[in-house]
Amino acid sequence: MRKGMFxxxxxxxxAILGFAIFTLGPMIASLVLSLTNYxxxxxxxxxxxxxNYMRLFSGEDELFYKSLGITFYFVVLRVPxxxxxxxxxxxxxxxxxxxxxxxxxIIYLPSIVPAVASAMIWMWLLNPDLxxxxxxxxxxxxxxxxxxxxxxxxxxxxxxxxxxGIGSTVIIFLAGLSGIPRQxxxxxxxxxxxxxxxxxxxxVPMVTPTIFFNTIMTIIxxxxxxxxxxxxxxxxxxxxxxxxxxxxxxxxxxxxxMGYASALAWILFVIILFFTFIVFRTSKSWVYYExxxxx
Amino acid sequence: MRPSKLSLTAGYGALVLISCMFIIPFxxxxxxxxxxxxxxxxxxxEWIPKPFxxxxxxxxxxxxxxxxxxxxxLIIVVTVLVGTVITSSIGAFGFSRIQWKGRDAxxxxxxTSMMLPAAVxxxxxxxxxxxxxxxxxxxxxxxxxxxxxxIFNIFLLRQFYLSIPRDFDEAAYVDGANYxxxxxxxxxxxxxxxxxxxxxxxxxxxxNDFMGPLIYLKSDHLFTLALGLQMFQGTYTAxxxxxxxxxxxxxxxxxxxxxxxxxxxxxxxxxxGLKG
Numbered sequence: 202m203r204k205g206m207f208x209x210x211x212x213x214x215x216a217i218l219g220f221a222i223f224t225l226g227p228m229i230a231s232l233v234l235s236l237t238n239y240x241x242x243x244x245x246x247x248x249x250x251x252x253n254y255m256r257l258f259s260g261e262d263e264l265f266y267k268s269l270g271i272t273f274y275f276v277v278l279r280v281p282x283x284x285x286x287x288x289x290x291x292x293x294x295x296x297x298x299x300x301x302x303x304x305x306x307i308i309y310l311p312s313i314v315p316a317v318a319s320a321m322i323w324m325w326l327l328n329p330d331l332x333x334x335x336x337x338x339x340x341x342x343x344x345x346x347x348x349x350x351x352x353x354x355x356x357x358x359x360x361x362x363x364x365x366g367i368g369s370t371v372i373i374f375l376a377g378l379s380g381i382p383r384q385x386x387x388x389x390x391x392x393x394x395x396x397x398x399x400x401x402x403x404x405v406p407m408v409t410p411t412i413f414f415n416t417i418m419t420i421i422x423x424x425x426x427x428x429x430x431x432x433x434x435x436x437x438x439x440x441x442x443x444x445x446x447x448x449x450x451x452x453x454x455x456x457x458x459m460g461y462a463s464a465l466a467w468i469l470f471v472i473i474l475f476f477t478f479i480v481f482r483t484s485k486s487w488v489y490y491e492x493x494x495x496x
Numbered sequence: 497m498r499p500s501k502l503s504l505t506a507g508y509g510a511l512v513l514i515s516c517m518f519i520i521p522f523x524x525x526x527x528x529x530x531x532x533x534x535x536x537x538x539x540x541x542e543w544i545p546k547p548f549x550x551x552x553x554x555x556x557x558x559x560x561x562x563x564x565x566x567x568x569x570l571i572i573v574v575t576v577l578v579g580t581v582i583t584s585s586i587g588a589f590g591f592s593r594i595q596w597k598g599r600d601a602x603x604x605x606x607x608t609s610m611m612l613p614a615a616v617x618x619x620x621x622x623x624x625x626x627x628x629x630x631x632x633x634x635x636x637x638x639x640x641x642x643x644x645x646x647i648f649n650i651f652l653l654r655q656f657y658l659s660i661p662r663d664f665d666e667a668a669y670v671d672g673a674n675y676x677x678x679x680x681x682x683x684x685x686x687x688x689x690x691x692x693x694x695x696x697x698x699x700x701x702x703x704n705d706f707m708g709p710l711i712y713l714k715s716d717h718l719f720t721l722a723l724g725l726q727m728f729q730g731t732y733t734a735x736x737x738x739x740x741x742x743x744x745x746x747x748x749x750x751x752x753x754x755x756x757x758x759x760x761x762x763x764x765x766x767x768x769g770l771k772g
Contacts, residue, residue: 205596208675212590213599215583216606216650219643223621224609230620290514296507306758307515310522313754313761315704317722318743321729322521325528325736333524336541365521369765376766396503425613428706432726446615454711459619466615473613 235464241457253464265465267440268448271356275444276423279360283419284412287367291374292404305375309368316428323362324349324433349434352441359429359442370415377411378404409488417480424473445469525747529553529740536737549737556741559732564717565724572634572720573702576641580698581691584645588653589679593665603654606647614707622711636712637705641698649694652764656690657683693764696757703750721746 210217235253239246257265294305311319326333327348335345348358385403394402405412430436430447449469453462523543528536529552530545557563591603625636644650664686665678673681684691709720719727728742754761 205594209590209594209596209599212586212594212675212679213602215642216587216590216644216647217602219583219640220606220609220647222643223640224612224617227617227620227624228612230623231616234620293507293511293514296504298504298508298511304511304515305762306755308518309762310751310754311518313700313704313750314747315722315725315750316706317725317729318746319521321725321739321743322525325740326521326524328736331537331539331736333520333541336539340540365518372762372765396500421613425615431710432706432729449615450618450707453619454622459623463619466613466619470613470616474611477611 231463231466234460235467237460239458239460241459246460249460253461254468256461257464257468264440264443264448268443268445271441271443272424272426272445275356275360275426276420278357279363279423280416280419282360282364283367283370284416286364287370287415288374288408288412290367290371291378292400294371294375295378305372308371312366312368314366317432319362319365320429320432323365327358327362349442350438352438355434355438355442359426359433362433363426363429370419373415374408374411377408381407406489410490413480413484413488417477420476420480421473424469424476525740525744528736529744531737533735533737552737552741553745556728556738557745559738560724560728560742561716562721562724562742562745565719565721568634568718569703569720569722572637573699575638576702577695577698579638579641580645580649581695582645583642584649584694585653585684585687585691586679587644587650588657589675589683591650592654592657593678593683594675606644607651609647618707618711625712631712632714632718633712634718637702637708645694645698649698652694653687653690656687660686689760689763692757692760696753696760697764699753700750 236248236250237246238249238252256262260266290308294301294308298304314322327335329335329345329347329350332348334348338345346354346358349355351358381403385407386399389399389402425446426444427446427450430442430444431450434442436443436447436451445465446469449462449465452465453459527543527545530548530550531542531552532549535542535545591599621636622631625631630636660683664682665673668678668682704722705720706722706726709723710726713719713723716727725742725746729739732738
């Protein structure tokens, strides 16, 4: 086919332009900004080299370390919870129960609810005085909690609210499970193995690529949590839910320190790259691909 | 897995229990939106509104201009959807059905933008729009959809286009059809279900978007439903009956669209691993 180059570029021009304008350009601009003291309210903007980064790592900005620590805590708590729970639900859905489609719909439905609305619903459910959850707990004579309003309980509470939206992770697991050939299970049945043997010898090894994918996506998403921080807690109480991206937004848009906030953004980028890299590196030893090593 | 009767029953029970837990927040939302304040605060809680306070919806939607928020949201959702479908399908065509030098390298480069956290481009993008005088307009929320429509959508459609046999367009090409004709007459119509997936996810993404409107919009008359609901929460903190009525109104259209396009949603997630 002739004229391929011309038409190829013509058809892909919007995408290439979009990448240049909305990704590459801002990326370079963000890197440059991070080396300045740009503040919307100040007239003078100067090139300050690595000053922003020095300030971040020197310990002068306590909130930087605090928000980093809180975000790590959230990631450490949330990622295993999401993976284990969604894998468990996917296993249940994979049984040939009646009404499977209905269960699947019910479990997926919360993940399409707008973040603001879902936050509103959970604030109401978790309300310490009037909420359903505390009222159920007290009727069962179990200890109640201040949930989002307790310094110690706020992060686990936010994790809890996000677990309502694990539907799409469940669906991805379900797709992985349905791709396992039946013969493998039949072979174990012939050997007289039970469900645990099937789970540990066939199911888990066969879905490791899916576990791997879901883990990476959940880590990346958890580091970037913002809506929940903004709507549910505004970083409170006493900065105990000062999530990293919320702190970044506050620094850039409320305090107008856009140079400094850009440095914060780059550190997040490096952290996410680092963890993605680690998971990729270690995946060689635990991700099983049928038909050879493709990891 | 062929499970035994016992494990099937146990699994069934667990599923019913988990489904209840997933559905209770919805039930609690609906029942609270239909109660008056004194019934809402009754302890122990009641499940059935007595009487049904349908007036909550009217009150909640009129104390703030939710009709204006709805109109803004609709403008954004529809224009973004159109832009996304058109430019992502065109791009996917150029990256799959046309041969050109450097094509796959360019596509790989574009794919790297998926790795980038939104936080990195947020501040310069904001400053750029502001510099051009488009702060506090709907343009920053709409225009990017007309520049490629998101690399993920291009990726999704490209995968689909690659599965269509090459003979189709080669035959048309021999008959004298040009690329535009092949795209509009053959490839686009053949990929109907993938296009629907892209359209549905685009709808949800812009209906649910919170950070974008939060950063770019200042004036109330431009607010979207998500921002309006957040503003409502700030103003009517203790009015849980009205808050729940307003929340239910924002959730409902999503649920309807989801139930209508359910098959495509589930297909789309499975196809791509996309998070809805």
